Amino acid sequence: MGPTNVNRRDVLKRTAAASLLALPGVGALSSCAAGGGGGTDEKPQKGEKSKKNPLGVKEDAALAVYIFNGGYKDKYAKFVSDMYAKNYPKAKVDQKATEKIATQLQPKIVRGNPAADVINNSGADQMNIGKLVTNKQVADFTEMLDAPSWDNPSVTVRDSLYPAMQSMGAFGTKGCYQLNIAMTVYGNWYSKRMLEETLESQYPKTWDEMLAVCKKAKDKGIHGWSYPGGHPRYMLFSMYAMFAQVGGRPVIEAMDYLEPNCWKNDAVKSVFEAFEELVAKKYVLTGFDGPQGHTEMQTAWTKGKCVFVPNGSWVENEAKDTTPAGFGMTVGATPSLSTADKMPFGTLYSPPGEPFIVPAKAANVQGGLEWMRMMYSKEASINLFKETGGIPALKGAIDGMKLPPGTDSSQKAITAAGDNIVIPFWKEWYGELFTADYDKVMGDFMMGRITTKEALDIMQKASDRIAKDSGITKIKKA
Amino acid sequence: MSIEKRAAKPPNRLLFFAAILLPPRFTPMSVRYDRRYRTLDKYRFIAGFLAIPLAFYAIFVISPFIQAIYYSLTDWSGGPIANFVGFDNFVKMWNDERFWDSTTTSLTLLVIAPVVTLVLGIFFAYMITAGGRHRKGQAISGVAGSSLYKVVYFFPQVLSVAIIAVVWGRVFNTNAGLINGGLDLVGIKGPAWLGGEYGLALIAVLTVICWSFVGFYVVLFSAAMGGIPKDIYEAALLDGAGRGTTFFKVTLPLIWDTVRTGWVYMGIQALDSFAIVLVMMPSHAMKVTPVFLYERFREGQFGYATAIGVVLLLLSVVFSLVVMRLGNRDRIEY
Known part of the structure; x- marks a missing residue:
């Protein structure tokens, strides 16, 4: 047999040629990442529907739950997962918590093979x-909303919850693709003791009173306001309801539907100018x-370095460790700017919060829906409140209970607001407008x-x- | 094996191709003695060695690049559908102020960070290898304690980037940070380093990038300088060259290849700087292109995000080519 003579130079030369040859093969090798198909067309697991099991959950189907490990931690959800395991003893329930949802x-959702049934x-x-x-990667909750509620079979889940639950999850459709579990109350948070004892003032119902309180505080060496410089978007929590108060609902709806010049509206401008004054006066x-x-910022606040902070009702739980006894954490609705305001003092930015979804291609969609139905039970709602201090979405779930001051004031603010609840849907629909631009x-x-004019020009441009x-x-006006 | 047994006519084609997979022992004579069998055997041998690495390279390196380029031409948003939209994403990028803002920052880092880091790296390395007093019997020596410095400079390289970013974030903290705390002691009210002026933010990021990479270049350049024969230094010394002259006329030209490689590498590091900026900087204060890309990804604009990625790839390639061209000198053999 003749010798197979290959020298080093040849090998190097041919490597280059071979890699070129390899290129056309790549197309065949690369599985299309956007394919999303591949073995995911299995039928969702379903069991028999019955009175006890109105959603037709398959009793032995495993259930995977993923919880965001934030201010609420995940114990409240563990309670529901345990409840699920008790009701479906054959099912393996697995709950995980992460900060990186x-x-x-x-x-895995993109690949059509979600790792969780409730997220x-x-x-x-x-x-x-x-x-x-x-x-179409998330399941519709409508079936669950129309099912009987956990505690009272004659009332549907939908009717047992605070309103606006479905509209928060509709995204311009008739369905509901996201459900929230707790009511969040945004506004100006303050310490009752600081305001009433140190500053000997009442909560300001108008902006002029607000400026007066800030001045008084400044004289005592305390800042009237603060905000987290690392997350300046918190300012919306104190500004948003004021947009609505000054200009009425059309102003905030224009923002939701990205209408031309929605941010250059006079109402929005006057609210920005009000805050510009706070900045200019170094409050x-x-x-x-x-x-x-x-x-x-919250630590500085609980230590009495500032009076008002833009925040949401999770702050009571989040700042628990640094809040001194007798601090009297309270949320105040945003002050009226003038007597010409279109909506009254008490108008509240209070959407249902802590969103949950069920992936459309989850292995156990029915189980995911059932988990949410249990989340809305009285038992789980009370536990949610105990663990997190959040106000459950189930109507009247915590009535008559002894509430901590922040929650108590939130509850009162919701009641006082009545129908004057305002929600910035643009923040949900076009996240980057809030998290990046605003x-x-x-x-x-x-x-x-930057001045008010420059700020509004930039916001308008972004919108x-x-x-x-x-x-x-885009989500169109229904 | 006798000549007589050799087949008179060439083997049929099918048999010849079948021989690709057959070991020589089982290959029919007619094929083995074919003129072309030697070539076949040779390439079969090469392919046998290269098949697996090439397949890995194709699947894990080339295919993602090609997929990314393809997706940059679609409106893919993470779902099962990706419509081909031509160069729409690139047009959108061209008109997107946010892209230009972040890219300006990235390019600034790309220009400044390598210069600062390499100059510091070369300086420290020179001091370590040749900056000390002349000791008896030695043409060159490092400053006192140089072997310790070499280790200490390398420390930041051992830390994870995320930890570096978190720690420096604390150092730059406006109200409770080390820097402003120090300034406070001497009665100066420190500025908001991270969430304030853009210029300060840029300085902060540059500081962290240079701090975390300089140790690597100290070690790299010390190694390169250590490879220079001592007699060259001796000759320079005899001719009366001082430290400065020695450095510019001897050391730098002899390690130029390493400097150029380091420059390319550092430039690409600076162009990335994703983790440091993402973890340390409030997103409203300053963004680099990779962070902007990441945000597009998070917003589900996967097509747009990959288009930005393709531009970043082009930027890296252009940068490397420019540096290689600019820094092209005749190599000095020693």
């Missing part, structure tokens, strides 16, 4: 829910600019680096950019 769950899609790393709905305690800025604008605005962007699915 999108990182951990989105890839608490919350936190800074949440999945864009609008896209999930557009891509605002700045700093807190790291990623943990909100915690740092955040950046407020970062500059609260440091006094127009989203309206024009064909890559973002």
